Amino acid sequence: EKGGYEHFMIKEIYEQPKAIRETMTGRLSKDDSTVLFDELKWTKEEAAAIKKIVITACGTAYHAGIVGKYYLEQLARLPVEVDIASEFRYRSPLVDSSTLAIVISQSGETSDTLAALKEAKRLGARTLAITNVVGSSIAREADQVIYTWAGPEIAVASTKAYTTQLVSLCLLALYIAKLRGAIDQAALQKIIRGLKNLPEQAHEILEDVEPIKTFATQYGFNEDVFFIGRSLDYAVALEGSLKLKEISYIHAEAYAAGELKHGTLALIIEGVPVIALATQTDVYEKTISNIQEVKARDAVIIGLGFKGDKNLQKYVDHAIFIPATEKHLAPILAVIPLQLLAYYAAVTRGCDVDKPRNLAKSVTVE
Ligand code: M6R
Secondary structure (H helix, E strand, O other): OOOOOOOHHHHHHHOHHHHHHHHHOOOEOOOOOOEOOOOOOOOHHHHHOOOEEEEEEOHHHHHHHHHHHHHHHHHHOOOEEEEEHHHHOOOOOOOOOOEEEEEEEOOOOOHHHHHHHHHHHHOOOEEEEEEOOOOOHHHHHOOEEEEOOOOOOOOOOOOHHHHHHHHHHHHHHHHHHHHOOOOOHHHHHHHHHHHHHHHHHHHHHHHOOHHHHHHHHHHOOOOEEEEEEOOHHHHHHHHHHHHHHHHHOOEEEEEEHHHHHHOHHHHOOOOOEEEEEOOOHHHHHHHHHHHHHHHOOOOEEEEEEEOOOHHHHOOOOEEEEEOOOOHHHHHHHHHHHHHHHHHHHHHHOOOOOOOOOOOOOOOOOO
8 A cells, every 4th residue: 555665654755746736637728828726616706805815724734824825925916814723713813704714634624724614604704625635524614625636645744735735725826816817927827837847846856865865864863953944935944844843753943044043043053954945036145144144153054946056055065956946836846855854864763754653644633
């Protein structure tokens, strides 16, 4: 059932090119001009009626939601709040009939996410679920559903669910953007072409994992690791850090790179590994200055950037390169080396990769 792989997690990491392709199947027009969602079929009026979006989820799905906020705000130009489901329910959120409430859940059974969905519905919001499990409780409760079609995810650590959630959120943002006239056709087409290249590019990353394995064995016994990045790189840093702590039990923290000097820099000392993501060109120079800040404290820096970025190598101790893509799509590729890093670190430390201590695949209690 593991198809020759040692663990479900690594099998599922390797299934990502296929899973990403499945998420897009039937949802892009042949001429790359439009996103099609037969399951939504919104009118322009319906799209125009939305005044605000709230996204609620837990764990990895919450991290996907943070990326979704960037997508929906930047592409569809709608204000978006992202909340952890267990917080949303109890904070008396400002939600009404002009709100679109999106919940994200791989399993579709997470009790806090389901309760957040019910709460949003009770307050009159339109609800939309992004989930991987057909007929799950969340799928049944929501007004509309976008399935991620990632196939079953068995490992406790979520991998292909995350990347397919990002693809779904990007498609949704483009769909709403077009209906609301918030995006011009050329920009839309560019992202659609970028989306179509993702399966092949993800495959390319998975073909050469040796350098990542080496870092994992080299740094796998460190007790603290930091992840830094700005903008969408920060969102991915959060997910990379969760993956590492969840399965390898290494204390990992993600920081918005510009926030380091407001406290956390005190923890950066000689030899501490810092994974620095630098795929977002509009904040690239700023990220480089933050890399220099940690370098000055003798941290060991593993930079993650786009292939062809010769500059990055000058500032980091090691570099991981991913194929170049649109800035919005970078998270979908950038997370893959981080998943692999977590996986190989856990293997190095002899951890139970598929069933980390204290955790369950589906959290159906509060
Ligand atoms: O099934 P869900 O997407 O609702 O699950 C949410 C979280 O419990 C889940 O993403 C969790 O954080 C993963 N173990 C992370 O790898």
